[in-house]
Amino acid sequence: MGKETSITSLIGLALPLMMLLNNKNEKGDGIKLNLDLNDDFERKKALVSNIKGYFNENGQETLSKVEDIIDIFNKVKRIKESKYKNEVKSTNNLPAIDKGERILAEMIDYMDDDRKKVAENIIDTKKRIDETKHNITTYKESNEKIDIKKIDSIIDLIKCFDPVLDDKHKKKVKKIEKIMEVMKMSEDEF
Numbered sequence: 001m002g003k004e005t006s007i008t009s010l011i012g013l014a015l016p017l018m019m020l021l022n023n024k025n026e027k028g029d030g031i032k033l034n035l036d037l038n039d040d041f042e043r044k045k046a047l048v049s050n051i052k053g054y055f056n057e058n059g060q061e062t063l064s065k066v067e068d069i070i071d072i073f074n075k076v077k078r079i080k081e082s083k084y085k086n087e088v089k090s091t092n093n094l095p096a097i098d099k100g101e102r103i104l105a106e107m108i109d110y111m112d113d114d115r116k117k118v119a120e121n122i123i124d125t126k127k128r129i130d131e132t133k134h135n136i137t138t139y140k141e142s143n144e145k146i147d148i149k150k151i152d153s154i155i156d157l158i159k160c161f162d163p164v165l166d167d168k169h170k171k172k173v174k175k176i177e178k179i180m181e182v183m184k185m186s187e188d189e190f
Contacts, residue, residue, distance in 0.1 A: 041077065045070040101126055128163040135160035155180050 045067055052063040078084075094102070101123055108119050139160050158173050165173065 039073075041070050041074045045074075097126070125164075131163040132161055135163070 048063050048067050048070065052060050052067075055063060104119050105123055108116055108123075111119060136157075139156050142156070155177055158176060162170065162173070
């Protein structure tokens with residue numbers, strides 16, 4: 001059984017190597033590696049894959065390695081021929097700041113804890129700024145359509161900035177709102 005194993009292992013190594021090697025180099029002595037990138041590596045990989053099942057475990061492992069080498073040749077061929085049309089996705093409709101945010105969000109899972117925390121803070125801050133921007137736009141549109149008292153208008157404007165305020169400042173805004181509510185009361189109500 002030992003001779004049979006070594007023979008099949010030898011065949012397992014020899015067969016794929018024969019596929020990649022030419023008989024002679026230009027001088028006529030020795031052998032040369034045939035790295036012709038015009039070869040159909042997919043077909044060679046399919047051949048290795050189809051015959052792999054007829055070998056013992058060691059032979060199959062060796063042929064799996066040969067398949068990986070053929071994959072490398074395929075990648076080199078792809079790079080040389082610049083075949084990346086199917087890889088290109090159009091993102092031109094996104095503003096640069098949104099592209100940056102999405103890139104950062106995709107990278108978070110691959111960052112260490114310190115950098116992850118910073119990236120999450122950046123994304124959270126941008127979202128809060130976007131929310132504030134939306135609130136201000138809504139405020140402007142509603143003030144143009146409706147006749148609002150100036151005090152109510154000031155309170156609504158202050159509320160627009162709520163997403164970017166920390167808790168300390170939010171408490172101060174609440175106090176200002178209460179003061180404004182008192183100012184709106186008639187003297188009879190007070």
